[in-house]
Amino acid sequence: MSSRATTQVAHRKRNDLAQYDDLAGQWWEPHGALAMLHWIAAARARLIPAASRSGAVLADIGAGAGLLGPHLAGKGYHHVGLDLSPTAIEIAAARGVTAVRADALRLPLADGVADVVSAGEILEHVVDLRLAVSEACRVLRPGGILVVDTIAATGLARLLAVTVAERIPGGAPAGIHDPALFVDRRALVQECARHGVELELNGLRPAFAALIAWRLGRRESVPMVRTWSTAVLFQGVGRKRG
Numbered sequence: 727m728s729s730r731a732t733t734q735v736a737h738r739k740r741n742d743l744a745q746y747d748d749l750a751g752q753w754w755e756p757h758g759a760l761a762m763l764h765w766i767a768a769a770r771a772r773l774i775p776a777a778s779r780s781g782a783v784l785a786d787i788g789a790g791a792g793l794l795g796p797h798l799a800g801k802g803y804h805h806v807g808l809d810l811s812p813t814a815i816e817i818a819a820a821r822g823v824t825a826v827r828a829d830a831l832r833l834p835l836a837d838g839v840a841d842v843v844s845a846g847e848i849l850e851h852v853v854d855l856r857l858a859v860s861e862a863c864r865v866l867r868p869g870g871i872l873v874v875d876t877i878a879a880t881g882l883a884r885l886l887a888v889t890v891a892e893r894i895p896g897g898a899p900a901g902i903h904d905p906a907l908f909v910d911r912r913a914l915v916q917e918c919a920r921h922g923v924e925l926e927l928n929g930l931r932p933a934f935a936a937l938i939a940w941r942l943g944r945r946e947s948v949p950m951v952r953t954w955s956t957a958v959l960f961q962g963v964g965r966k967r968g
């Protein structure tokens with residue numbers, strides 16, 4: 727598959743996990759169909775401080791092929807990746823992640839085992855947001871940090887992340903998102919608070935000039951920058967009450 731091709735997985739139903747098998751060869755391609763995930767992972771990692779103790783665990787829910795890994799280098803975490811996709815898990819394991827096939831809605835981890843829980847670009851794929859948040863907060867230790875990034879349940883996000891992004895080369899693979907699963911920001915913040923995590927949100931977007939340079943093949947990656955609006959792509963970070 728050409729790494730620059732607009733990848734079509736439209737023969738699958740929206741949000742079908744098998745799409746990640748179809749796209750398995752694209753995970754680590756700087757100009758592949760999943761390239762933007764690398765840029766978002768870099769932005770996510772900036773919210774994660776260095777580990778405060780030896781043996782600290784970072785539970786990466788919906789870890790995919792382990793793209794967060796390189797951005798954790800030197801931070802001192804044992805990176806545990808949890809994902810339902812068998813191909814993604816295999817690639818993550820080959821990249822040094824302790825990779826476990828697991829459902830975000832039923833994590834095979836003990837309560838409070840993680841110093842950091844990362845849920846990057848996963849919440850917009852789960853059928854039960856409340857349960858996913860409850861599981862993420864359950865495995866987080868008191869005083870630990872939750873970082874998330876996801877897509878907002880807004881008309882603007884539906885327009886940009888589905889209608890537009892699926893039609894432009896280098897945009898989202900067709901069918902990868904089901905906009906019905908996009909995340910209600912208020913519900914997310916409320917659920918996290920209910921489980922002891924006060925989540926602070928900020929918007930995120932690609933740096934436009936770098937995005938054009940990337941499209942022209944002049945850059946390998948694009949920095950994600952903060953933006954005032956959380957109406958499309960947004961990050962959240964919060965510490966669990968100790």
Ligand SMILES: C[S@@+](CC[C@H](N)C(=O)[O-])C[C@H]1O[C@@H](n2cnc3c(N)ncnc32)[C@H](O)[C@@H]1O
Nearest residue numbers: 763788789790793809810811829830846847851
């Ligand atoms: C958009 S990718 C994000 C991967 C990774 N977090 C990243 O940012 O590179 C979404 C991932 O969520 C996984 N996924 C979807 N539903 C899941 C579930 N219920 N439990 C665990 N993983 C799930 C998919 O297999 C896929 O690897």
